[in-house]
Amino acid sequence: MLELKGVSKRYAGGELALNNVSFNVAAGEVVALIGPSGAGKSTLIRCINQLVQPTDGQVLLNDSRLELLKGRQLRMARRQIGMIFQNYALVERLSVMENVLSGRLAYVGFWQSLLRRYPAADIKYATQLLDRVGLSEMLDKRSDALSGGQKQRVGIARALMQRPALLLVDEPTASLDPKSSRQIMRLLCELCREQNLAAIINIHDVALAQQFVSRVIGLQQGAVVFDGKPEALSEQVLTDIYGLEDWQEPADD
Numbered sequence: 001m002l003e004l005k006g007v008s009k010r011y012a013g014g015e016l017a018l019n020n021v022s023f024n025v026a027a028g029e030v031v032a033l034i035g036p037s038g039a040g041k042s043t044l045i046r047c048i049n050q051l052v053q054p055t056d057g058q059v060l061l062n063d064s065r066l067e068l069l070k071g072r073q074l075r076m077a078r079r080q081i082g083m084i085f086q087n088y089a090l091v092e093r094l095s096v097m098e099n100v101l102s103g104r105l106a107y108v109g110f111w112q113s114l115l116r117r118y119p120a121a122d123i124k125y126a127t128q129l130l131d132r133v134g135l136s137e138m139l140d141k142r143s144d145a146l147s148g149g150q151k152q153r154v155g156i157a158r159a160l161m162q163r164p165a166l167l168l169v170d171e172p173t174a175s176l177d178p179k180s181s182r183q184i185m186r187l188l189c190e191l192c193r194e195q196n197l198a199a200i201i202n203i204h205d206v207a208l209a210q211q212f213v214s215r216v217i218g219l220q221q222g223a224v225v226f227d228g229k230p231e232a233l234s235e236q237v238l239t240d241i242y243g244l245e246d247w248q249e250p251a252d253d
C-alpha cells in the first residue's frame, strides 16, 4: 500500500532530517510514529504527502511514485491521503456538516465547491460518517461551539469523506485531555479496521500509542531505530530512542 524506500531529506543548509528511511505499511495497518523532538516525524509525514520533497529515495502509494508527481497528477494522488491535525484545522464559523463536506473539495468542481453545492450522495455519506463518529446530533452546530474531542471527531470524519487509502495523523491528541485522547485513538483504530485504511500517527504519548496500535516505528535523528510491536518497546529501546528524556511522561507541547 505505502512503501518508503531509502527516503532521506536534507533541508537547505541543515543536517539530515531523514536518513535512509525504509518501511512498508499494509492496508488496514495502524502505525504509531514516535521519537524525540526534532527526530524527523513531521518531516517524514510531509515527505509522504509531498509537502516536502525528499532529497533521496522513493515514496510509493499503491505503486505510484509520489515524489515524481507534479501538478494535477499529484493533486489526484493526494486525494488518497487523508490528513488529521493536532489543531483540527476546521473552518470555525462553518457548521459541522459543512466542515465534513469540505473533505470532498478535491473531488467536486471549482464552482460547486465555491457555492458549497455537494451531490446528494456526499451529503448522505457525511451524515453516515458523523453518525459513526458520534456527532449525529450536532450536524448544524458551528464548529467553534464544539469541545476539542468533538472537533477532532469532525476532523476525522472530514478526512474519511475523501475516501482515502491512507491517513496521516499529526499529534491527534496533543490538545486533548486523557479521556478524550483515549476515545480519539480508539475511534481512529476502529475506523481503520472497519475501512481497511492504513494510518501513520505521529504521537508523543508513548503509553497511549502502546495501548492502541499494533506497530510502532521509532525515529531518532532521522533514522528508524525501532520497528515492531508495542510490546517489544522495552525500557532499553525507549531509552535508545529518547536518550535520557523521561519517555513515560507525555510531552507538554
Ligand SMILES: Nc1ncnc2c1ncn2[C@@H]1O[C@H](COP(=O)(O)OP(=O)(O)OP(=O)(O)O)[C@@H](O)[C@H]1O
Pocket (backbone or CB within 6 Å): 011, 012, 014, 017, 035, 036, 037, 038, 039, 040, 041, 042, 043, 044
Ligand atoms: N523547514 C525546515 N527548514 C530547515 N530545517 C527544518 C525544517 N523543518 C524541520 N527542520 C529540521 O529537521 C529536523 C527534523 O524536524 P521535524 O520537525 O521533522 O522533527 P519532529 O520529530 O517532527 O519534531 P517535533 O516532535 O518537535 O515536532 C530538525 O532538526 C528540524 O530543525
